[in-house]
Amino acid sequence: MKKMTIEDKLFLVKNNVDHDHPHIKITGDEKDLKKGLEAMTYACPANCYTLEGGAVKFAYENCLECGTCRIFCDEFNNLEWNYPRGSFGISYRCG
Amino acid sequence: MADEQMKFDVVIVGGGLAGLSAAIKLAEAKFEVLVIERGEYSGAKNVMGGVLYRSPTEQIIPEFWKTAPLERNITETRVWMLTEKAATTFGYKNNDSTNNSFTVLRAKFDQWLAGIAEKKGATVLTGNTVLDVIRSNEGKIIGVKTDAPDGDVYADVVIAADGVNSMLSKKIGLHKEIKKDQVALAVKEVITLPQKVIEDRFNLTGNNGATIEFMGAISKGMVGVGFIYTNKDSLSLGMGCLASDFAKFKIKPYELLEEIKEHPAIAPLIEGGEVKEYMAHLIPEGGYKSIPPLVTDGMLVCGDAAMLVNGIHREGSNMAMISGKLAAETIIRAREYKEYSLRTLSYYKQLLSESFVFSDLKKYKDTMSYMEHNRQFMNIYPEIISDAMNEMITVDGVTKRQKEWKILFNTLSKRNPFGLLKDAFGIGRRMI
Numbered sequence: 001m002k003k004m005t006i007e008d009k010l011f012l013v014k015n016n017v018d019h020d021h022p023h024i025k026i027t028g029d030e031k032d033l034k035k036g037l038e039a040m041t042y043a044c045p046a047n048c049y050t051l052e053g054g055a056v057k058f059a060y061e062n063c064l065e066c067g068t069c070r071i072f073c074d075e076f077n078n079l080e081w082n083y084p085r086g087s088f089g090i091s092y093r094c095g
Numbered sequence: 096m097a098d099e100q101m102k103f104d105v106v107i108v109g110g111g112l113a114g115l116s117a118a119i120k121l122a123e124a125k126f127e128v129l130v131i132e133r134g135e136y137s138g139a140k141n142v143m144g145g146v147l148y149r150s151p152t153e154q155i156i157p158e159f160w161k162t163a164p165l166e167r168n169i170t171e172t173r174v175w176m177l178t179e180k181a182a183t184t185f186g187y188k189n190n191d192s193t194n195n196s197f198t199v200l201r202a203k204f205d206q207w208l209a210g211i212a213e214k215k216g217a218t219v220l221t222g223n224t225v226l227d228v229i230r231s232n233e234g235k236i237i238g239v240k241t242d243a244p245d246g247d248v249y250a251d252v253v254i255a256a257d258g259v260n261s262m263l264s265k266k267i268g269l270h271k272e273i274k275k276d277q278v279a280l281a282v283k284e285v286i287t288l289p290q291k292v293i294e295d296r297f298n299l300t301g302n303n304g305a306t307i308e309f310m311g312a313i314s315k316g317m318v319g320v321g322f323i324y325t326n327k328d329s330l331s332l333g334m335g336c337l338a339s340d341f342a343k344f345k346i347k348p349y350e351l352l353e354e355i356k357e358h359p360a361i362a363p364l365i366e367g368g369e370v371k372e373y374m375a376h377l378i379p380e381g382g383y384k385s386i387p388p389l390v391t392d393g394m395l396v397c398g399d400a401a402m403l404v405n406g407i408h409r410e411g412s413n414m415a416m417i418s419g420k421l422a423a424e425t426i427i428r429a430r431e432y433k434e435y436s437l438r439t440l441s442y443y444k445q446l447l448s449e450s451f452v453f454s455d456l457k458k459y460k461d462t463m464s465y466m467e468h469n470r471q472f473m474n475i476y477p478e479i480i481s482d483a484m485n486e487m488i489t490v491d492g493v494t495k496r497q498k499e500w501k502i503l504f505n506t507l508s509k510r511n512p513f514g515l516l517k518d519a520f521g522i523g524r525r526m527i
Contacts, residue, residue, distance in 0.1 A: 001356055001365055001366060001367075001368065003353055004353060006347075006349045008370075009284075009349055009370070009373035010373065012370060012371065012372050013372065013373060013374070016135070039341075039342035040342075042341050042342050042345050042346060043280065043338060043341040043342045043347075043348070045280060045282050045348045045349060045375035047347070047349070064374065064375040064376075066280065066375045066376055067259065067260040067377050068275075068278075068280050068338050068377060070272070071272060071273055071274070071338065071377075072275055072338070072342070074272040082262075083133055083224050083260075083262065084133075085224060085242050086133050086222045086223040086224040086241070086242050086243065087133075087134075087135050087221070087222030087223075089140070090139070090140065091134060091135045091136070091139040091140075091202075092138070092139055092140065092141070092142065092201070092202045092374055093371075093372060094200045094201075094202055094203075094285040094371060094372045094374075095138050095139075095141050095142050095145075095200055095201035095202035095203075095205070095372075095374065
């Protein structure tokens with residue numbers, strides 16, 4: 001089977017992005033990598049967290065709403081995590 | 096003003112297996128029920144492997160198999176221990192053991208279940224996210240706030256069936272945040288293949304199906320289990336590992352999935368398939384010790400939100416449905432007392448502890464953390480077994496007695512006698 005990138009995979013997910021309302025925000029220091037953020041550059045299954053120039057950049061648009069980042073960052077209080085507004089976000093067709 | 100309040104007997108947060116099971120039972124008992132689901136439809140946000148069990152489902156909907164969107168009837172269960180190149184396999188196949196479990200795709204199944212709930216008289220409101228509870232002056236939960244305009248809904252009882260993340264029970268302080276070693280992060284793909292190809296590759300007849308669970312070198316030392324389940328014309332392939340392990344081992348879940356697909360035992364099964372969907376979800380694997388308080392004044396917690404998953408036996412859907420049913424029974428009994436208080440609702444905990452749910456979760460309460468601290472079960476033992484198998488099947492003139500010695504020396508070079516004894520005792524104590 002042909003290798004798939006994460007972009008290939010995310011392309012397959014139906015996602016009604018709530019453009020003006022990010023449901024997750026980094027509220028702490030994006031350069032403080034130890035506080036769960038660097039860990040998310042590995043653990044996030046949608047690659048929403050990437051390292052750029054010593055800081056973690058976060059993009060919520062591809063989020064699969066799994067909750068892993070909230071759990072990782074909970075003790076550091078540097079993430080604001082909500083569900084997307086009703087009917088926004090992902091809609092799995094198989095699940 | 097009071098006349099304009101939207102009021103139901105019971106409001107259920109989350110239209111998944113737990114919530115809809117409760118809704119069906121309550122609607123049958125003539126309660127006015129509202130299910131609030133944040134997805135575009137029931138199942139839109141839901142993922143499981145996914146094996147659905149007959150017995151609990153039948154307790155919610157008798158003869159569900161006549162109309163439910165089931166994929167395949169599981170008649171074969173396989174377990175694979177993988178090394179990088181090899182697989183030691185174990186399985187049980189019995190074409191007479193039909194109707195014990197079925198594979199399902201949750202987006203389809205949950206929509207069907209929501210339809211049943213509606214037919215029974217429940218109202219299912221989709222596309223609305225519940226933000227918080229509403230409390231009386233005395234602190235009792237009397238409803239929920241949703242993100243719809245004028246979205247306050249009142250109820251005698253609220254059921255939180257809002258899944259593993261259960262923002263509601265966290266918001267009200269009932270449940271502290273889950274720890275990162277109490278959840279597995281699972282990624283999964285649905286891979287389409289022609290029905291005939293699946294039946295040939297898995298040696299299946301009719302709508303019978305097979306499940307494969309695999310573990311070993313493939314998780315690279317992480318504590319986790321992978322799976323391939325046969326659907327009608329697709330395969331569900333995925334892997335769940337302790338969420339904390341992905342960070343500890345610096346492994347990206349979607350890259351792991353790609354490596355799994357290349358394993359020599361797995362690649363031929365999926366060859367030529369087309370990936371239809373990719374998904375990720377958390378599985379509450381914290382077990383008995385991680386169960387939050389399940390009852391508060393005016394609210395009950397069910398399913399994944401209550402951390403009711405038996406990870407050792409891949410059981411979760413059954414516990415979700417049964418907890419939903421028991422929550423409904425609790426509320427039906429509370430109506431007889433004309434009192435929806437902490438006192439009457441606490442009966443839910445009693446019902447759960449009398450059922451298989453608490454009993455099974457107690458039995459395996461230490462298994463996950465034991466595995467986390469004894470990773471030899473994930474990497475060393477599959478290798479030892481594979482080496483032994485390879486030695487024994489290789490015909491090369493070496494006598495069988497000599498081969499036995501070779502196997503023993505190889506085993507002892509990987510794990511000393513004390514370690515072997517400790518492991519045998521340790522795993523035995525936590526599994527049996």
